[in-house]
Amino acid sequence: MSATANATVAQDHHGHDDHGHHHKETFITKYIFSQDHKMIGKQFLITGLVMGTIGILMSILFRIQLAWPEEASWVFELFLGDKYATDGVMNPDAYLALVTIHGTIMVFFVLTAGLSGTFSNLLIPLQIGARDMASGFMNMLSYWIFFLSSVIMLSSLFVESGPASAGWTIYPPLSALPEAIPGSGTGMTLWLVSMALFIAQSLMGSLNYIVTVINLRTEGMSMTRLPLTIWALFVTAIIGVVSFPVLLSAALMLIMDRSFGTSFFLSDIYIKGEVLAHQGGSPVLFEHLFWFLGHPEVYIVLLPALGITSEVIATNSRKPIFGYRAMVASILAIAFLSTIVWGHHMFVSGMNPFLGSVFTFTTLLIAIPSAVKSFNYITTLWKGNLQMNPGMLFSIGLVSTFITGGLTGIILGDSTLDINVHDTYFVIAHFHLVMGISALYGLFAGVYHWFPKMFGRMLNKNLGYVHFWVTAVGAYGVFFPMHFIGMAGLPRRYYTNTNFPYFDDLADVNVIITIFAIITALVQLVFIYNFIHSIFFGKKATQNPWNATTLEWTTPVEHIHGNWPGKIPSVYRWSYDYSKLNKDETDYVIAGQDFIPQNVPLQKNEEELNH
């Protein structure tokens, strides 16, 4: 309670200079074309969750096919219809379309926009002490272009020739030639248009986040006092600005190859009895361009999750995050390295083997900052007073899957070892654990932690516990066995493995994986229920339910335009003064309260530390 008191005192101290922005809001300006960052954050989150539900449902569909290949199921009839599931048996083209769109939706629409879009919008202004984003209008445009891009991506599911089905990496020539696969017709065109819009929205968002963090920090909020969430979101935005435009250029070149007869990526092709006129292009060029975004994209997905985890673990451990400067340095190192490792996706693409050596070197370097981060998380737990809120559980889960998935990266990042596990299920296991599940855990941790800030109500914690534990068991149940079938040389993106008798003994494992996947997917319904129910009927939140130090908890529970009713609070300390003792070590600095909000000035009985 005294936290609230302190915050109010601080505000009173600065007087009530109202910033006078109280024009009347209509339903449309408040809920639809809102320029308020908190509302835009919620819009990103809800759109992301809707897309996530679709993406996960798709994965369940193709998992059913993999476990019980070519068996008829009412599930297919229901979701795919007669066209894609003749007599209830999934068609191979439907399978490829599902894996393609599943990948696209989860990577871009859920884990990029849904994660960094949500929390950058919600947290950047609130945690740095700003009234709103630098450009509210651009922020609004960013969301609506994202929305449009989502609608176009989903509409591609309903075109006659089927959605894009060349894999989410859309390597040409497969993605360029409708003769090669039906999905490369209108479906692919819509995919490219959707992604071009997606990139545009991502750039608008990112530029906004960068400018806001640089220019709109409140008095006293130096860069070294920023919460790690902001550091992570800030650096994520920078990586996005550096790498997304490259994907746009790749997409544009692909559009030209498809529609205007250019040959950036096509050469010497004979298909359906005809030689194509394209000459002189190279698919390897596309791979370079794609992965120049594609790899940083992994960190665009992951860094916000790690940032959220830093915040949630520190708050719930009632301890400062261990090694703040090392954490910031790791984020920066990861960001820098992430832009020079893309070639590890291409060790066997036919590029010069010498390049393979270089990329092995840079790739394995990334393990160092990642290891530092993991050790720092574990040390933060050490001798803490862990408050097991659902957000905390998901954060601990994230550290766990980040380690498990990250370690196999040492195998895949080694050009030699990649030769025989490249594009097998080993890769699927690796990246789903390290970026898929970890980033989803980060998303959930963020939602459980900041739900009170978003909706003014609490999520039900017991449903949160059920959600976490079943998901935790299920996620390992799905992805750990995949390492082994990958080691057996089972390629990814196979509609069925029955054409290779050598894989017959892997069938049981595929059944186990699918059952875990179904259970894990079903338990997400508990979350969805909790989410929707709590928005309307959740327990009303107090101002600072987790006793956190950061500025967002000094704003009133009810959202107001401009965030703080009075003057923006000033900042006097870093964001991790948890359980700090007074000079005599008799009690906490503020007696009886184990945290000191950032807007509380340095106390007389307190030692100033440089972090």
Next chain:
Amino acid sequence: MTVFLIIVVIALLGVTFWQMSKILKLSKTGHEDSTQVANDNDNKNQGYLMLGFVVFLYIFMIYSFWAWGDFYLPEPASAHGVDYDRLMFISIGLIMTVQVITQFLLYFFAYKYKGAKGQRALFYADNDKLEFIWTIIPVIVLAGLIIYGLFTWSDIMNVEEDEDTLVVEIYAYQFGWKARYSGDDNTLGKANVRFIEGTNIVGIDKSDSYAKDDKVTTELHLPVDRPVLFKFRSQDVLHSAYFPFFRAQMNVVPGMITQFSFTPTITSEEMRNSEFMVEKVNELNQIRKERSKELVANGDVALDPYEFEYYLLCNKICGISHFNMQMKIVVEEEEDFNSWIAEQESFGETLKKEEEQKVSSNN
């Protein structure tokens, strides 16, 4: 296997119902727990669950290695494959060590330091020495791995072509493979998709004198212990030539020629009769037999018993039938290979035959 499956499902459902019942109980008592913030009781329960989870994780990992460890491919059938496997096992050993230690610390700390009223967390923000240690250890270990890996990589990828090397073209198309042997001159004739016509399915240039003795086959036969240099060419889209038993893979890219070289060391016959493979094939045939019973009961055709052959498969998404794009590989003694290749028709012979046919049809 099925038993394990059922146990897992029941256990998971058990956890779910247990938690559900707890929720119901908690929602009834209401007042004391209305904040939705974890209280001491939650901290205690969740702390114990953390401990339980790490036990589950360990058991699951051990079970996986025990039950599925033998999925790992048999001993490598190529010269460089031995180095590959050694590096792989060192890496797996290393990462599993780190995995076991860090996961234990993570969940054990989560259990040990679970919150309680009056418990005071340690304000511990920094320790340069500690951080130096856990930066430098990964640096050293990774440096070792990188250097070892890079030596192996350059050994594998730097192809030294000498007279003894057999040059074979692997030609990929939607959805199959062809092999082209370079014949007596050991030089592949020029080729381009623009020459594809009739029986000339891989587009060999008729005017190239090196092309006459080239031989196009649908099976890949390789003499044992002789280095093979593969040149890969694709007709339409990206494919990837994956030789799992030889620890070899290279993408096949339209518009360019990629290459990979290895020396097969174990003949198909030897591999088939190896202890690992005999056992594996028995097991597979058991599975196939049981599946056949079901199939026959449903009025389908029974599955053929399986006999091991090396295969080459496509490992880069290439279209609708990507999942069934394979080629049989036979590794055999030099003499057997020689007599097999002698039986194959050369490109020159194919052309001659075609011309004769044309002439006879014109008459």
